[in-house]
Amino acid sequence: MTKYYHLNIDLNTLTSTCQDCTQLFEKWLGGTGVATKLFAEYCNKPCEPLSPDAPVILAIGPLNIIYPVVTKTVALFHSPLTGNLGESHAGGRLSLAMFESQNHVISIKGKAPYPCYIVIENHEIRIEKAKSLWGFSATSTERILRNKEKGVGKRSIMRIGPAGERLSPLACVTVDSSRHFGRLGLGAVLGSKNVKAIVISGNQSLPVPENRNYTKEYLKLHQTITQSSVMKKYHDLGTPMNVLPLHYRGALPTRNFSQGFFEGTSHISGEAFAENDLVQQISCAGCPVGCIHLASHREVYDPTNHMVKTFKVSYDYELIFALGSNLSISSRSEILKLILECERQGWDIMSLGGTLAWAMEAYSKGIIGKKESMGEHFHFGDSALYLRVLRHISQHANTFYADLEKGVAFCSSKYGGKEFAIHFGGNEAPGYLTGMNALLGFALGVRHSHLDAAGYDIDQKSEEFSSKTDQLQALYQESLLRMIFNSLTACLFAKKVYTPDQIVSCFQALDNTKVTSEYLEALSHRILGLKFECKFRLGFSWDSLSLCQCFEGFSTPQSVLRSEDFKSGVALFSKWIDEDRKLVV
Numbered sequence: 001m002t003k004y005y006h007l008n009i010d011l012n013t014l015t016s017t018c019q020d021c022t023q024l025f026e027k028w029l030g031g032t033g034v035a036t037k038l039f040a041e042y043c044n045k046p047c048e049p050l051s052p053d054a055p056v057i058l059a060i061g062p063l064n065i066i067y068p069v070v071t072k073t074v075a076l077f078h079s080p081l082t083g084n085l086g087e088s089h090a091g092g093r094l095s096l097a098m099f100e101s102q103n104h105v106i107s108i109k110g111k112a113p114y115p116c117y118i119v120i121e122n123h124e125i126r127i128e129k130a131k132s133l134w135g136f137s138a139t140s141t142e143r144i145l146r147n148k149e150k151g152v153g154k155r156s157i158m159r160i161g162p163a164g165e166r167l168s169p170l171a172c173v174t175v176d177s178s179r180h181f182g183r184l185g186l187g188a189v190l191g192s193k194n195v196k197a198i199v200i201s202g203n204q205s206l207p208v209p210e211n212r213n214y215t216k217e218y219l220k221l222h223q224t225i226t227q228s229s230v231m232k233k234y235h236d237l238g239t240p241m242n243v244l245p246l247h248y249r250g251a252l253p254t255r256n257f258s259q260g261f262f263e264g265t266s267h268i269s270g271e272a273f274a275e276n277d278l279v280q281q282i283s284c285a286g287c288p289v290g291c292i293h294l295a296s297h298r299e300v301y302d303p304t305n306h307m308v309k310t311f312k313v314s315y316d317y318e319l320i321f322a323l324g325s326n327l328s329i330s331s332r333s334e335i336l337k338l339i340l341e342c343e344r345q346g347w348d349i350m351s352l353g354g355t356l357a358w359a360m361e362a363y364s365k366g367i368i369g370k371k372e373s374m375g376e377h378f379h380f381g382d383s384a385l386y387l388r389v390l391r392h393i394s395q396h397a398n399t400f401y402a403d404l405e406k407g408v409a410f411c412s413s414k415y416g417g418k419e420f421a422i423h424f425g426g427n428e429a430p431g432y433l434t435g436m437n438a439l440l441g442f443a444l445g446v447r448h449s450h451l452d453a454a455g456y457d458i459d460q461k462s463e464e465f466s467s468k469t470d471q472l473q474a475l476y477q478e479s480l481l482r483m484i485f486n487s488l489t490a491c492l493f494a495k496k497v498y499t500p501d502q503i504v505s506c507f508q509a510l511d512n513t514k515v516t517s518e519y520l521e522a523l524s525h526r527i528l529g530l531k532f533e534c535k536f537r538l539g540f541s542w543d544s545l546s547l548c549q550c551f552e553g554f555s556t557p558q559s560v561l562r563s564e565d566f567k568s569g570v571a572l573f574s575k576w577i578d579e580d581r582k583l584v585v
Contacts, residue, residue: 012110030061082426091284092176097156101202151201159197161346178314239317240270256357264330321431322353334383354428435459435558529580
C-alpha cells in the first residue's frame with residue numbers, strides 16, 4: 001500500500017515533525033480534499049490571516065508524476081485579500097519535488113524570529129537566515145538560491161518578492177522560473193511568517209505496478225495528450241488564443257470592464273505574440289504539452305552606450321487582459337515590460353491590473369485627484385504612467401499608493417467608486433465578460449475565481465440549455481467535478497482527458513479498486529460542502545454577494561445582465577451548497 005506523509009514545520013520553535021497521513025488520503029483522495037480537511041481543523045479556532053497561528057498548507061495528489069499532466073500543487077491559507085478561504089494552485093517542478101521528497105503535505109505555522117528561507121531535503125529541514133535576501137526581487141531570489149542550494153534531486157524554489165515582505169494582500173508566490181500561487185495573497189502570508197523562500201528537493205521514489213494495465217493507461221493518456229486535438233491549442237498558442245475570440249464575441253474586458261471589445265486587439269493577440277515575440281515553450285515537470293509561452297523582452301539599461309539586456313517573460317491570456325485590454329494598452333512590448341515589473345515585485349497581475357483600472361476610472365470621475373496621485377494625470381492607455389504608478393506603489397510614495405497595494409475592494413471602500421469596483425468577494429475579476437454564468441461563477445466559487453467553474457464556457461454554450469436553472473445546474477456540477485480534479489492536483493487544461501471514468505481506470509491500473517465512480521461522486525459533495533463550511537466559519541455569507549452596479553443593464557454575448565438574475569442564481573446555488581454542508585457538519 002502506498003504511504004503518504006505530512007511534514008509539519010513550526011517556525012516558532014524552528015522545528016519540524018513528519019507523520020504518516022495515509023488514512024487522510026484514503027478518505028479525502030489528496031490535494032485540495034486533504035488540504036481542506038486539515039484547514040477545517042484550523043477553522044475551529046480562526047485567527048487573522050497574517051497571524052503566526054494561521055497555517056499554510058501545501059498538498060499534492062495520489063497521481064502526481066505517475067500520470068502525465070498531473071502536475072499541480074494546491075495551497076490553502078486564510079486570504080488577507082478577502083478575509084476568507086484562500087486557495088491557489090501552481091505548476092513548475094514543485095509537485096515533483098514534493099513527490100520525490102515524500103512530503104505529500106507540508107504545513108507551515110508560526111513566525112520565524114528573523115527573515116529566513118526554508119530548505120526541505122526529503123524529511124529533513126533547515127531554516128537559514130535570509131536577512132541578506134530581504135528586499136531582493138522574486139526573480140533575483142530564485143537565481144541566488146539556485147546557485148547556493150544544490151539539493152538532493154530536482155529542486156523547486158518558491159519565493160516572495162518585496163510585495164510579500166510589505167504584506168500586500170496582492171502579493172503572490174513565484175514558483176521556479178515562471179509559475180505562481182497567484183491569487184488571494186499567499187505572498188503576504190509567507191511574508192508575515194518571515195519566510196522569503198522555500199527550497200524543496202528529494203531523491204525518493206515510489207514504485208508503480210510493473211503490469212501491462214499501468215503501461216497501457218499511461219501510453220493511452222500520453223497519446224491523447226500529445227497527438228489529438230484535445231490539448232493541441234495549449235501547445236500552439238496557449239491561453240492567449242482567447243484574446244481574439246473573446247474580442248469578436250464582445251466579451252474581452254476593456255478599460256475597467258466598461259466594454260467587451262478592444263480596438264487594439266490585433267496587436268496583442270496570441271497570434272501576434274507567437275509571430276513576433278515567442279522564443280521558447282516549456283512545460284511543468286511531468287507534462288509533455290509545453291503550454292508555457294515565453295517572449296523575448298529587451299530593456300535598455302545604458303542608453304549612452306546602447307547597452308541592452310534581454311529577458312524571457314512568461315505571458316498568458318489573463319496577463320494580456322489585465323495589463324493590456326483592461327488598461328487600454330495595445331503594445332506587446334509595453335505589456336511585457338509591465339509584466340516584468342510585476343514579476344520582480346511579486347504581485348498577482350490580475351488583481352493589480354484590476355486595481356490600476358479602478359484607479360484610472362476613479363480619477364476620471366473626480367473621486368481621487370492630483371493630491372492622491374502626487375501630480376500624476378491618471379488616464380487609460382499610457383504604459384509609461386503605469387510603470388511610474390507601479391514604482392510609486394512599491395515605494396509606498398504616499399498613503400494612496402500604499403492603499404493601491406491592498407486591492408479594489410479596500411480602495412473603493414475608503415475612497416469611493418464602489419459602483420465600478422470590479423471584484424467578487426474581494427477578489428478582482430478575471431478576464432471573461434461572456435455573461436451571467438461567468439459572473440456567478442466568480443461570485444459563487446470557493447475562491448471567487450474563473451477556475452472554480454467554467455461559467456464562461458456555459459455562457460458560450462447557453463443555447464444548448466433549456467433554462468437558466470439548467471445553466472446554473474451545470475455550473476454547480478462543474479464545481480463538483482473540480483473538487484475531484486483539484487484533489488488529484490491535475491492541470492485543468494487536461495480536464496477533458498481525465499474524465500471521471502478515466503480517473504477510475506487510472507486507479508485500477510495502480511491496483512487501487514477502492515476509487516470508483518460512486519466514491520468520487522460522494523466525495524465531491526463532501527469536499528465542496530467542507531470548503532463552504534470553512535468559508536462560513538471565516539465570516540462568509542451569501543448576503544455579501546452582489547452584482548457590481550456598473551453591470552446592471554450591461555449587454556453581453558449571452559444576455560443583458562440584471563441584478564435580479566444574479567440574486568436568484570445565488571439563492572438557488574446556496575440551497576445546493578447548504579445540502580452539501582450538511583454532509584460534513
